[in-house]
Amino acid sequence: MYRFDTDLTVPVVGAPMAGGPSTPALTAAVSRAGGFGFHGGAYVSPDTLRDDVRATRALTDRPFGVNLFVPERVDVDATAFAAYRERLTPLADRVGVELPEQVAFTDDAFPAKIDVLVDERVPVVSFTFGLPDRAVIDRLHDAGIAVSSTVTSVDEARLAVEAGVDSLCAQGFSAGGHRAMFAIADADPRIDTLDLVAAVADLGLPTVGAGGVGSADDVRAILDAGAVAAQIGTLLLRTREAGTRQAHKDALADPRFTRTVTTRAYSGRLARGLENEFIRANDGRAPSAYPQVNTLTGGIRKAASTDPDVINLWAGSGFRSARVATAADVIAGLVG
Ligand SMILES: Cc1cc2nc3c(=O)[nH]c(=O)nc-3n(C[C@H](O)[C@H](O)[C@H](O)COP(=O)(O)O)c2cc1C
Structure with missing residues (x-):
């Protein structure tokens, strides 16, 4: 072994x-x-x-x-999930996707x-x-x-x-x-x-x-x-x-992005990434529901895959050395 x-x-x-x-x-x-x-x-x-x-x-x-x-199967707080969906709706409209009303758990x-x-x-x-x-x-x-x-x-x-x-x-x-x-x-x-x-x-x-x-x-x-x-x-x-998206690769070297933070905003689980507009607007608002929040934001991230202020830019604190x-x-x- x-x-x-x-x-x-x-x-x-x-x-x-x-x-x-x-x-x-x-x-x-x-x-x-x-x-x-x-x-x-x-x-x-x-x-x-x-x-x-x-x-x-x-x-x-x-x-x-x-x-x-x-x-990990956890109960989703339906009210908090609906509120987060509501919060993301203007962005979803802007990038041309419809957010699912409900998202089922998947293993x-x-x-x-x-x-x-x-x-x-x-x-x-x-x-x-x-x-x-x-x-x-x-x-x-x-x-x-x-x-x-x-x-x-x-x-x-x-x-x-x-x-x-x-x-x-x-x-x-x-x-x-x-x-x-x-x-x-x-x-x-x-x-x-x-x-x-x-x-x-x-x-x-x-x-x-x-x-x-x-x-x-x-x-x-x-x-x-x-x-x-x-x-x-x-x-x-x-x-x-x-296979990193080009916008993610570029953001790691872009002086506009200055620090990393942890957030549940993209997936419902905490993750560290470059702080961008999406995180600034939504940090602290997502329920602790994974993978449901991940699926909820997935359509937006796919539709805006070239926009570093929308997609998740996962990165650790040593990102400037990449x-x-x-x-x-x-x-x-x-x-x-
Ligand atoms: C883009 C990205 C995706 C990651 N995906 C996974 C994953 O699928 N599974 C996992 O165990 N860790 C994942 N990690 C965390 C890494 O295993 C590791 O803990 C982390 O990259 C180490 O810190 P560093 O990024 O500062 O080198 C991911 C990290 C990054 C940056």
Whole structure:
């Protein structure tokens, strides 16, 4: 079974980035460079996930992983949801889309995706937004697949250790994209990457540190804090292999965007991105309902896909260091 503490040549993990940035080319490029590429398996169908896994395998013989979001069924506050829909209606009208009256919960085909990953014997499967049932972890292990859990606190890390995972990804507060809290309603523990890595690594499992990496010094600090590798997301967003929307790539280098913030405005779950008009107008208004709010805003984001003041510009605090380069060049610059 794959082990992050002994099997990595280069101590860099490429973050899974569902919703566009993750591509087979990016995942394979990170693994080919000696790091470990993770593919974001959320938001796509099981068939597409299977195709992506096979396409990645066609590009590299080296191990790689797939990340899934663990579904959490929560009751949606219908009044708050309707109020948020109402709030977004003028913007929806402006970009020419009709907002759905109601949005049903979906598990993003989680069980069928587990079937695909078991069938395809993907070397590592990681989970974000909580832990799957023990039976899922056992099934992956029986197939020779190592299991990783993304955690934002030591309490979550302890739960993951008890559940029998093989490694942990400690996601600090500065990380780009969705915050990985196990429960949607949880407050963000807001723990700095290095503090979290040090505390989580003490539990004894190989720990990957994520959040805010912009330089070789940041990687070194994460390793010194006790991690076996540093995970980079934002630094890969502008690479040639990433499927990031052009408006998102450009915004990362645009002096108009000066800081990142966390917000539930796009998806109902907290996520860190460049502060733009959409966030300024809607932060603090969305109910904690995922994936319902994500689906609600999805049509707007699709229709306005070239407008950086409308789309989600997920980014970590090190976003200014994201360069146009190949993934191999980015990794070489971190460990060279
Ligand atoms: C655009 C984007 C999409 C992301 N999608 C996922 C995802 O699908 N699954 C996941 O576990 N983490 C996701 N993350 C979070 C990363 O795994 C990682 O924690 C983060 O990128 C590290 O911080 P950094 O962006 O400052 O390097 C995403 C991050 C970004 C920037």
